[in-house]
Amino acid sequence: MPFKLxxxxxxxxxxxxxxxNGMLLAAIAVAVAGVxxxxxMLRGMxxxxxxxxxxxxxxxxxxxxxxxxxxxxxxxxxxxxxxxQAGLDAEALRGWAARLRVPTVVMSERETRGAxxxxxxxxxxxxxxxxxxxxxxxxxxxxxxxxxxMGRALAEQLRTAVGRRVVLVTQAADGRxxxxxxxxxxxxxxxxxxxxxxxxxxxxxxxxxxLGTTFVTEVSVRLSDxxxxxxxxxxxxxxxxxxxxxxxxxxxQLEPQAAVIVEMADFGVFIYFAVVMGALVFGLVNAMATAVxxxxxxxxMLRALGMRPAAVxxxxxxxxxxxxxxxxxxxxxxxxxxxxxFADGIDLGAxxxxxxxxxxxxxxxxxxxxxxxxVVLVAVLSVALGAVASLYPAVRAVRVxxxxxLTGGRFGAAGQRxxxxxxxxxxxxxxxxx
Amino acid sequence: xxxxxxxxACRALRRTFETDAVPVHALRGVDFDLAAGEWVSLxxxxxxxxxxxxxLVGGLDRPTGGDVAVDGVSLAALSNAALSDLRLRxxxxxxxxxxxxxxxxxLENVEFILQLQGVAAAERRRRAKDALDAxxxxxxxxxxxxxxxxxxxxxxxxARAIVTEPVLLLADEPTANLxxxxxxxxxxxxxxxxxxxxxxxxxxxxxxxVMSYTTRRVNLRDGGIxxx
Numbered sequence: 001m002p003f004k005l006x007x008x009x010x011x012x013x014x015x016x017x018x019x020x021n022g023m024l025l026a027a028i029a030v031a032v033a034g035v036x037x038x039x040x041m042l043r044g045m046x047x048x049x050x051x052x053x054x055x056x057x058x059x060x061x062x063x064x065x066x067x068x069x070x071x072x073x074x075x076x077x078x079x080x081x082x083x084x085q086a087g088l089d090a091e092a093l094r095g096w097a098a099r100l101r102v103p104t105v106v107m108s109e110r111e112t113r114g115a116x117x118x119x120x121x122x123x124x125x126x127x128x129x130x131x132x133x134x135x136x137x138x139x140x141x142x143x144x145x146x147x148x149x150m151g152r153a154l155a156e157q158l159r160t161a162v163g164r165r166v167v168l169v170t171q172a173a174d175g176r177x178x179x180x181x182x183x184x185x186x187x188x189x190x191x192x193x194x195x196x197x198x199x200x201x202x203x204x205x206x207x208x209x210x211l212g213t214t215f216v217t218e219v220s221v222r223l224s225d226x227x228x229x230x231x232x233x234x235x236x237x238x239x240x241x242x243x244x245x246x247x248x249x250x251x252x253q254l255e256p257q258a259a260v261i262v263e264m265a266d267f268g269v270f271i272y273f274a275v276v277m278g279a280l281v282f283g284l285v286n287a288m289a290t291a292v293x294x295x296x297x298x299x300x301m302l303r304a305l306g307m308r309p310a311a312v313x314x315x316x317x318x319x320x321x322x323x324x325x326x327x328x329x330x331x332x333x334x335x336x337x338x339x340x341x342f343a344d345g346i347d348l349g350a351x352x353x354x355x356x357x358x359x360x361x362x363x364x365x366x367x368x369x370x371x372x373x374x375v376v377l378v379a380v381l382s383v384a385l386g387a388v389a390s391l392y393p394a395v396r397a398v399r400v401x402x403x404x405x406l407t408g409g410r411f412g413a414a415g416q417r418x419x420x421x422x423x424x425x426x427x428x429x430x431x432x433x434x
Numbered sequence: 435x436x437x438x439x440x441x442x443a444c445r446a447l448r449r450t451f452e453t454d455a456v457p458v459h460a461l462r463g464v465d466f467d468l469a470a471g472e473w474v475s476l477x478x479x480x481x482x483x484x485x486x487x488x489x490l491v492g493g494l495d496r497p498t499g500g501d502v503a504v505d506g507v508s509l510a511a512l513s514n515a516a517l518s519d520l521r522l523r524x525x526x527x528x529x530x531x532x533x534x535x536x537x538x539x540x541l542e543n544v545e546f547i548l549q550l551q552g553v554a555a556a557e558r559r560r561r562a563k564d565a566l567d568a569x570x571x572x573x574x575x576x577x578x579x580x581x582x583x584x585x586x587x588x589x590x591x592x593a594r595a596i597v598t599e600p601v602l603l604l605a606d607e608p609t610a611n612l613x614x615x616x617x618x619x620x621x622x623x624x625x626x627x628x629x630x631x632x633x634x635x636x637x638x639x640x641x642x643x644v645m646s647y648t649t650r651r652v653n654l655r656d657g658g659i660x661x662x
Contacts, residue, residue: 002549002552005546005549005550009535009537009538012537012538013537015537016536016537297531297533298533298535298536301529301533301535302535303518304492304494304521304527304529304533305521305522305527305546305547305550305594306518306519306520306521306522306523306547306550306551307518307522307550308515308518308519309514309515309518310515311550401494401495402493402494402521403489403494403495
């Protein structure tokens with residue numbers, strides 16, 4: 001049977017019960033829009049959590065000496081090989097940074113706090129939050145800079161400020177405690193007070209000199225924004241070869257809690273899709289089964305005229321899929337209309353959610369993310385579900401015998417009983433003609 | 435034996451409906467032939483078996499015993515799909531309730547069956563128009579069934595039935611829903627088809643007007659042929 005004929009019948013049949021079909025289309029549209037919008041929210045959350053983790057001095061892949069995570073200090077540092085970058089695919093990289101990161105105690109004239117002292121080359125920190133942080137005072141001038149860059153929250157705790165001096169105590173390479181005075185060059189601000197309290201920065205070369213070492217404690221490498229997990233795996237392999245004997249860890253291993261949140265976002269979308277579309281499918285099945293049973297005589301007529309059972313199944317499936325496809329198209333339009341005003345971000349700080357979000361590693365300005373792949377996936381899955389949902393009404397339709405066209409829809413056991421009763425009565429009184 | 439020229443041959447045809455109480459024997463071993471070019475009316479009271487015989491001849495129902503052959507093809511061994519094909523290519527149906535597809539125009543309803551046959555678009559459009567013209571509905575081709583009177587709808591149904599040039603036209607109470615004037619008009623159309631085109635017609639009816647038009651009348655009673 002020509003598909004064109006099936007499509008024509010399906011399209012025309014949509015107009016037969018406009019109110020019912022309109023409500024069905026609206027239900028599908030709202031469900032699809034809900035799934036797509038929730039998807040954008042969860043994808044946005046996923047992207048946000050990943051971005052914050054990558055920004056947080058982690059990068060996609062980090063090289064560490066074994067034992068550093070349990071006992072971070074210069075004892076677990078390593079020498080940077082001269083040719084370690086040889087195998088890297090420069091085009092896939094956003095950048096890299098070698099750092100010297102040690103625990104320290106920061107003392108002002110009024111307060112004392114524990115922190116992480118990080119020796120950096122400012123020119124390489126475009127891959128982390130500190131490279132883009134706003135600074136009151138002056139940023140570090142280079143790897144030789146002996147001044148200190150301190151977070152605003154820590155500065156407030158220490159009750160110190162730009163231009164003043166603080167003393168840092170840390171352990172040098174020889175194992176002795178080293179007490180060094182630093183002038184606060186600048187106070188940085190980040191989206192998270194936790195970062196401001198933990199990290200203080202100085203020049204990497206200057207810190208190496210202070211601690212009496214040529215070691216670094218970590219190399220952080222960040223891929224370009226378009227990179228995927230496959231490229232991260234390739235990067236880890238390359239670094240593993242370049243830094244034999246050292247640990248090469250992905251951000252998922254370094255920040256497992258964030259990795260779980262990202263994985264849960266995928267799972268959450270799937271669960272929501274399954275629940276919403278599952279409920280919708282039952283509605284669709286019910287509506288289509290009702291439509292089929294309302295057209296028993298017509299189905300019987302089609303069978304009587306010579307439409308094959310497979311063509312009847314195809315007709316119902318095309319009709320059902322068309323309803324779903326139209327609903328999906330409307331739903332995607334609705335989702336786009338709702339999404340567009342928030343595409344640049346939603347200020348959740350206005351709802352007093354900024355602290356809760358910060359605990360989840362997210363910033364208050366939340367940017368939902370709609371990807372073509374997700375939209376296509378939702379659309380394809382929805383239409384496929386529609387086709388599956390049509391099987392039950394299609395089977396009911398194909399069970400309509402051609403005789404239904406002649407008996408006004410009475411068929412099956414009940415119909416035959418009625419017919420038999422009539423036949424019986426008539427046989428008993430065959431002279432009576434109606 | 436099927437005679438040469440027989441369009442329908444029924445032999446020892448039986449149909450029993452199993453009910454919860456007792457089996458109902460709608461046909462009890464009917465032998466019936468229909469020659470090419472005939473117009474036969476099946477008459478008889480309700481429950482006499484005329485509709486059951488019509489259904490069996492049309493391949494819409496399967497007999498409990500015996501056999502039906504249409505245009506030399508025994509229906510007993512045919513699958514449901516093969517029966518569908520046979521109905522599509524050899525039999526035209528005219529139903530009591532017209533049974534047009536309500537979302538299609540008159541022309542599309544007639545074209546529809548040609549589409550099922552896989553006839554090319556231009557040819558089916560021409561044949562459908564010719565069929566409607568022949569039944570005096572050329573200017574109503576674009577109307578949907580809901581915009582046509584009962585008589586007009588039944589004419590469209592006849593156009594749909596004959597457009598495929600079937601060997602047999604089955605009509606189940608074709609005038610039951612029509613007034614007297616429209617009934618006469620419709621019967622004139624059927625007689626013209628029978629006489630001028632040689633269409634073989636089998637009609638189940640209660641209507642004496644229909645019986646007066648047919649070339650042969652078969653009376654059924656209690657599931658058997660009473661008189662011819």
